Amino acid sequence: MHPDLVIAAEQVNVIRSGKMLLQGITWQVELDERWVILGPNGAGKTTLLSLAAARTHPTSGTVHVLGEKIGRTDMQELRTRVGFSTSALAERIPGTEKVRDVVLTASWSVVGRFREAYDQLDTSRADRLLSDWGMGSLADREYGTLSEGERKRTQIARALMVDPELLLLDEPAAGLDLGGREDLVGRLSDLALDPDAPAMVLVTHHVEEIPPGFTHGMLLREGAIVSAGPLPQVMTSDNLSATFGVKLRVSYEEGRYAAVSAR
Numbered sequence: 001m002h003p004d005l006v007i008a009a010e011q012v013n014v015i016r017s018g019k020m021l022l023q024g025i026t027w028q029v030e031l032d033e034r035w036v037i038l039g040p041n042g043a044g045k046t047t048l049l050s051l052a053a054a055r056t057h058p059t060s061g062t063v064h065v066l067g068e069k070i071g072r073t074d075m076q077e078l079r080t081r082v083g084f085s086t087s088a089l090a091e092r093i094p095g096t097e098k099v100r101d102v103v104l105t106a107s108w109s110v111v112g113r114f115r116e117a118y119d120q121l122d123t124s125r126a127d128r129l130l131s132d133w134g135m136g137s138l139a140d141r142e143y144g145t146l147s148e149g150e151r152k153r154t155q156i157a158r159a160l161m162v163d164p165e166l167l168l169l170d171e172p173a174a175g176l177d178l179g180g181r182e183d184l185v186g187r188l189s190d191l192a193l194d195p196d197a198p199a200m201v202l203v204t205h206h207v208e209e210i211p212p213g214f215t216h217g218m219l220l221r222e223g224a225i226v227s228a229g230p231l232p233q234v235m236t237s238d239n240l241s242a243t244f245g246v247k248l249r250v251s252y253e254e255g256r257y258a259a260v261s262a263r
Contacts, residue, residue: 004030005064006166006199007052012061014047014223021047022223025061029166029216034192034200036210036231039220040244045203046170048220049086052201053168054078066165083164083198085155085172095144099135100126102143102154106161129157133187149180153187169202173209181209189213189255207235212255219243237262 007029014022022044029035029052037045050056051063054075063070068078093102103126104118130136133153138146146154152172159167172188173181191197192213202214210217210231217234219226220243227239235257240248249262 006031006033006066007201008062008064009051009058010062012051012058012063014044014051014056015059020223022051022058024224027218027225027228029199029201031199032195033216034214035202035216035218036214037201037203037218037220038205038207038240038243039226040205042222043220043243044223045220046086047223049168049170049201049203052166053082053084055084080162081165083159083162083167084170085159085168086170087174090151090155093143095142097143098139099130099141099143099146099154100139103129103158103161106158126157126161129160130154133157134183147180148175149177149183152176152180152184156188164198167198167200169200171203171205173204173206185209185211207240207250207257207259210235210257221245 005028007027009025009027012022012025013020025048037048039045047056051058051070052065054065054070057071065078066081100123104122107118107122127136127139130139133156135150135153135157138150143151143154156169156172159169173184176184188202189211192200192211200214202211204210215231216229217231218228219234219239226243227234235250235252237248237250240250240259241262247262248259250257250259
């Protein structure tokens, strides 16, 4: 496998309880790329992200993540190299947990601080990440008292705590109001434009949530790829219409995409 490849999937199928969740997926992500995956509910987006996060195995085909073959490597060890933010993980965070500890516990791949010991370097990194994501003044607050936008920024800071080689974000703007969404998109854009940031894959339903600085896109429908490649080639009216099953008109202005019905 080429050393610059962060993800390499070849003819991947995923079948669960007799249902085909992904079919014939071939996909490569390089070190400096920032990918967005779009598609309707049930398209297979979260399943694909779970493969990239070393959380599940393909039924057939091969998946390499950070040079390691899924099914032939220590999955727990591989997960320590991947930053992963998902609603399923967020739901496990205790409401009484201090915001700083939500980020800090990523060092031990646990949710909820118990008896683990953290050194000053860990604490300093957690505080720096919280500050970077606009949460520095709330580090001692309880997680359950945060707004939805504040929770999302805390979750991303947690995902970055392990200094990952790959960052995976599953619908990070879901549930946010317009202000919260635009704040988060701006921060994700800053991260995407940072040459030292890890390779990134972001899942969303909405083209308006694609941050400037993202380079590639994949459109999924019923577990199969409709289109994948550089964003300008993928984000066309025809491709989006085929993906979502409704005639859409896509526009692009000042680094942002938008889609409306073309009826």
